[in-house]
Amino acid sequence: xxxxxxxxxxxxxxxxxxxxxxxxxxxxxxxxxxxxxxxxxxxxxxxxxxxxxxxxxxxxxxxxxxxxxxxxxxxxxxxxxxxxxxxxxxxxxxxxxxxxxxxxxxxxxxxxxxxxxxxxxxxxxxxxxxxxxxxxxxxxxxxxxxxxxxxxxxxxxxxxxxxxxxxxxxxxxxxxxxxxxxxxxxxxxxxxxxxxxxxxx
Amino acid sequence: xxxxxxxxxxxxxxxxxxxxxxxxxxxxxxxxxxxxxxxxxxxxxxxxxxxxxxxxxxxxxxxxxxxxxxxxxxxxxxxxxxxxxxxxxxxxxxxxxxxxxxxxxxxxxxxxxxxxxxxxxxxxxxxxxxxxxxxxxxxxxxxxxxxxxxxxxxxxxxxxxxxxxxxxxxxxxxxxxxxxxxxxxxxxxxxxxxxxxxxxxxxxxxxxxxxxxxxxxxxxxxxxxxxxxxxxxxxxxxxxxxxxxxxxxxxxxxxxxxx
Numbered sequence: 001x002x003x004x005x006x007x008x009x010x011x012x013x014x015x016x017x018x019x020x021x022x023x024x025x026x027x028x029x030x031x032x033x034x035x036x037x038x039x040x041x042x043x044x045x046x047x048x049x050x051x052x053x054x055x056x057x058x059x060x061x062x063x064x065x066x067x068x069x070x071x072x073x074x075x076x077x078x079x080x081x082x083x084x085x086x087x088x089x090x091x092x093x094x095x096x097x098x099x100x101x102x103x104x105x106x107x108x109x110x111x112x113x114x115x116x117x118x119x120x121x122x123x124x125x126x127x128x129x130x131x132x133x134x135x136x137x138x139x140x141x142x143x144x145x146x147x148x149x150x151x152x153x154x155x156x157x158x159x160x161x162x163x164x165x166x167x168x169x170x171x172x173x174x175x176x177x178x179x180x181x182x183x184x185x186x187x188x189x190x191x192x193x194x195x196x197x198x199x200x201x
Numbered sequence: 202x203x204x205x206x207x208x209x210x211x212x213x214x215x216x217x218x219x220x221x222x223x224x225x226x227x228x229x230x231x232x233x234x235x236x237x238x239x240x241x242x243x244x245x246x247x248x249x250x251x252x253x254x255x256x257x258x259x260x261x262x263x264x265x266x267x268x269x270x271x272x273x274x275x276x277x278x279x280x281x282x283x284x285x286x287x288x289x290x291x292x293x294x295x296x297x298x299x300x301x302x303x304x305x306x307x308x309x310x311x312x313x314x315x316x317x318x319x320x321x322x323x324x325x326x327x328x329x330x331x332x333x334x335x336x337x338x339x340x341x342x343x344x345x346x347x348x349x350x351x352x353x354x355x356x357x358x359x360x361x362x363x364x365x366x367x368x369x370x371x372x373x374x375x376x377x378x379x380x381x382x383x384x385x386x387x388x389x390x391x392x393x394x395x396x397x398x399x400x401x402x403x404x405x406x407x408x409x410x411x412x413x414x415x416x417x418x419x420x421x422x423x424x425x426x427x428x429x430x431x432x433x434x435x436x437x438x439x440x441x442x443x444x445x446x447x448x449x450x451x452x453x454x455x456x457x458x459x460x
Contacts, residue, residue, distance in 0.1 A: 004219055004310055006255040008302050011263050012294040024254075024264045026294065033430045034454055036318050038437035038447045083264055116447065146434055184317035185212040197252075198215035198315065 020077055021085045022192040028084040033146045036180070040115035040166050047150055049099070049134065050169035053111075056104040063150070067136075069094045074133055076156035078163070079192040091154055093135030096127040096170075107172035111179060112153050115166040120179035121188065122155065122162055124172065131157060134167060159190040159197070213243035215312050217254065222307045223282065228370045232336065233300045234270060234286045237309065242281040245273050247343035248320035248425070248453075251285065251313030255295055265295040268339040268455075269314065272346035286339045286370065319453045321347070325423060327355020330415040332406060332436050334362045334428025337455045338370055341425055345385065349378060356384035358415045358422075362406045362432065364393040388414050406432060408439040418444035427453045 021027055044063040051059040061069070074091045110122050126132065136143050136151040143149035148165030155162045161181050182188050187196040195201055220237040228234055250268045271284035289300040303309065321329065321344040329348070331341040338361055348357060363369045369389060379387040390402035390410065402410060416422040424445060426436045437452050 004256060004308055005258055006298070006309065007307060009255045009257050009263075009298050011255070011257050011261050013261060024262070026263065032454065033434070035452060037452055038441045038450050039434065040447070041441075082266055146430070180318075185215070185315065198312075199212065200214040200216070 017087075020087055022079055023195050024197075025079055025083055025085040025192065028086055030084075031086060031089075031147065032080070032082070032084060034080065034082060034161075035146075035165060036118070037116055039145045041145075042115050042150065042166070044150060048168070049151070051099065051103065051172065052169060053172035054105055054107040054174055055172050059099070059103070061099075066094065066134075066151070070098055072133065074135065074154065074156075076154070078156050078160050080160040081186065081190070081192075081197050085192075089156075090139050091133065091135040092137035092140075093133045093151070093154065095130055096132040096134065096153075097130055099134065099170075100128065103172075105172050107174055109173045109176045111171045111173055111177060112164045112167050113169055113171060114164050115168055118164055118166065118180050120153075120162050120164045121176055121182055122158070123176070123189075126155065126158065127170070131155065157191070159187075159192050161186065162190055212317070213314075215315060217310050217312045218242070220283075220309050220311050222303055222305050222309060224305055225303070228286060229368045231289045231300070231368070232286060232370050233289075234284050235299065235303070235309075236271075236282060236284050237311070239281050239283055239311065242283060243314070245269050245283070245314035246317070246320040246322055247273060247347045248340045249314035249316045250340070251283070251311045251315060253285070253295065253299070254310040254312075255298060256310070263295050266315070268336075269343050270339045270346075272343060272350050274347070274350050286336065286342075288336045319425065319427070319451050321423065321425065323347075323351055323353055327353075327357065328416050328420060328422045329355055329357040330422035330424045331357065331359045332361075332411070332415070332424065332426040332428075332440075333359065334406065334432035335364070335368075335455070336370065337426075337428030337432070337453070340427055340453065342371055342374075344425065345375075345378060349381070349383070349385070352383065354384075356386070356416075358386045358388070360388045360390070360406060360410060360414050362390045362392055362428070365391055366394075366396045366399070406436050408442065411436060411439050412443055418446070421446070421449065424450045425453075426450065428455055430454045 047063045049061045077087045079085045132155040135154045153164045153167045220239040224236040226234040254264045267285045270286040375387045378385040
């Protein structure tokens with residue numbers, strides 16, 4: 001909390017349900033687009049999703065195989081580090097838990113990798129127990145490319161840069177290593193409720 | 202700070218600082234530049250931004266991000282001074298306060314610099330192909346100012362889209378840069394209205410403009426595209442179509458997020 005009052009500032013105080021918008025965030029009904037480079041292009045014929053790194057054997061799904069996996073409908077609030085939060089977003093996809101079924105690993109961390117070269121790091125535990133998905137559908141429509149289509153990671157309990165767009169796989173690793181934004185000064189974990197925006201937060 | 206251990210470099214801590222508002226410049230009817238003195242400011246790279254935090258008397262707070270407009274040169278006496286250029290958004294919460302209510306002497310909290318990808322430093326070289334829509338010009342202006350201060354030899358192009366002549370931000374300063382003869386090329390396009398006798402481009406930035414007005418892919422320019430989402434999406438995708446290496450096309454989306 002600051003001891004500096006901004007003279008005459010009242011703010012708009014958009015009504016949000018208590019407890020749904022984390023500190024420093026405001027609610028938006030838009031769906032802003034943020035990415036560091038051009039939207040990558042990939043044909044579904046070439047698309048696959050892979051589990052690599054420290055595990056008993058690599059796993060790979062083609063688009064058809066991925067689409068045939070058990071699917072879930074997900075409704076969650078999302079929080080972007082650039083300050084907007086969007087409530088009750090509706091997605092469809094495959095739980096990461098489903099993808100990890102039968103995988104034997106001693107890895108504790110994951111580096112998600114994507115078309116376009118983007119990466120982000122997460123503790124493996126944050127992807128288990130139905131807390132994360134690979135989604136290909138937004139509001140009942142195929143996920144638009146600018147929002148990460150054909151498929152993106154959805155990890156709604158962390159800041160949205162962890163929900164990597166254009167995701168192509170997860171590398172299971174023993175040591176936490178910074179991903180793209182994490183190496184550029186953003187927080188390694190990114191809990192919006194603890195306002196973990198930047199590395200020293 | 203165990204988090205920082207595995208970082209490839211340790212950026213300065215991003216802590217809240219109490220800045221003093223030194224001066225307000227009117228850039229266009231809706232856009233103002235705020236010059237702030239930030240005690241302890243660690244310096245920045247062109248393209249980076251800051252978070253600004255406002256606090257009401259009852260403790261209610263609002264935070265927003267704004268790009269740094271100033272060059273990072275830190276010679277005295279302006280060592281701790283930074284400039285933010287801010288557009289008043291009609292339905293905004295923070296921008297109307299920062300563009301209309303503040304006055305010199307006020308104190309404002311900010312922290313930064315933030316962001317390390319959409320940046321340009323001398324060692325990155327060129328040529329530079331900067332593509333801006335509206336206030337998207339702000340971080341690109343920081344790059345052009347830095348380049349001018351360094352007398353950096355890389356040629357630079359700015360293709361800049363504004364709604365109207367009156368809404369061109371930094372117009373006179375850009376003219377000055379273009380006339381200096383240091384290979385700065387400024388190309389304006391106006392999307393809604395143009396004054397009689399307008400000699401510049403008309404219409405939104407499109408593939409044709411990107412194919413003919415900035416260096417071709419073969420020249421391997423470093424492209425920075427900043428503006429509203431649709432403009433950035435269109436321009437970045439056209440650049441890739443035209444053969445530019447996606448790794449040399451950096452983007453930043455700007456503007457209102459609605460609600």
